[in-house]
Amino acid sequence: GQNIDQPTEMTATEGAIVQINCTYQTSGFNGLFWYQQHAGEAPTFLSYNVLDGLEEKGRFSSFLSRSKGYSYLLLKELQMKDSASYLCAVGGANNLFFGTGTRLTVIP
Amino acid sequence: DTGVSQDPRHKITKRGQNVTFRCDPISEHNRLYWYRQTLGQGPEFLTYFQNEAQLEKSRLLSDRFSAERPKGSFSTLEIQRTEQGDSAMYLCASSSGTPNEQFFGPGTRLTVL
Numbered sequence: 001g002q003n004i005d006q007p008t009e010m011t012a013t014e015g016a017i018v019q020i021n022c023t024y025q026t027s028g029f030n031g032l033f034w035y036q037q038h039a040g041e042a043p044t045f046l047s048y049n050v051l052d053g054l055e056e057k058g059r060f061s062s063f064l065s066r067s068k069g070y071s072y073l074l075l076k077e078l079q080m081k082d083s084a085s086y087l088c089a090v091g092g093a094n095n096l097f098f099g100t101g102t103r104l105t106v107i108p
Numbered sequence: 109d110t111g112v113s114q115d116p117r118h119k120i121t122k123r124g125q126n127v128t129f130r131c132d133p134i135s136e137h138n139r140l141y142w143y144r145q146t147l148g149q150g151p152e153f154l155t156y157f158q159n160e161a162q163l164e165k166s167r168l169l170s171d172r173f174s175a176e177r178p179k180g181s182f183s184t185l186e187i188q189r190t191e192q193g194d195s196a197m198y199l200c201a202s203s204s205g206t207p208n209e210q211f212f213g214p215g216t217r218l219t220v221l
Contacts, residue, residue, distance in 0.1 A: 042199060042212035087150050094164045095141060096210060098150030
């Protein structure tokens with residue numbers, strides 16, 4: 001079966017660092033993706049990991065451990081505009097399998 | 109704007125009516141996907157096209173749902189005999205190949221009364 005777990009909600013302070021964890025158990029694996037989704041808008045691509053390790057892209061970094069079925073998204077220097085849902089997704093052969101998302105609230 | 113576009117953005121219909129949504133992918137993308145998203149959930153895969161061929165359909169895609177991509181460009185998703193449980197955001201995405209970095213459109217929000 002397919003299962004992706006991530007926390008439902010998180011709160012962090014402007015300027016701080018937050019780590020959003022994701023664990024997965026899937027029948028296939030074609031990469032681990034993170035998307036950002038603001039309320040009422042479409043998901044936008046943030047990062048992609050296919051090999052173990054850390055991928056850094058500006059204020060955002062994503063880590064993958066395939067043996068542990070684990071990934072995290074790290075957001076640095078939080079800004080108010082980072083308040084959004086963050087979706088962890090596993091790539092299948094022809095689709096993405098999404099978790100339910102983590103709603104992040106950034107407070108002043 | 110050269111992103112993925114969807115039309116309409118909102119659709120309100122009565123139970124039992126048929127509805128059709130359109131998706132225009134990024135022009136050079138040969139892969140097109142439909143997802144459905146309900147409140148508080150992540151997108152759920154419905155179907156996938158490579159060019160004009162529909163290569164995969166989810167079990168979520170009941171026989172009331174049909175999707176086409178006749179010329180390998182735009183796609184339509186039709187829902188027949190809509191039910192209240194069909195109320196959701198219908199998202200279209202496109203990509204140019206594996207890995208599946210998919211670019212999403214703004215979605216069509218369907219409300220079935």
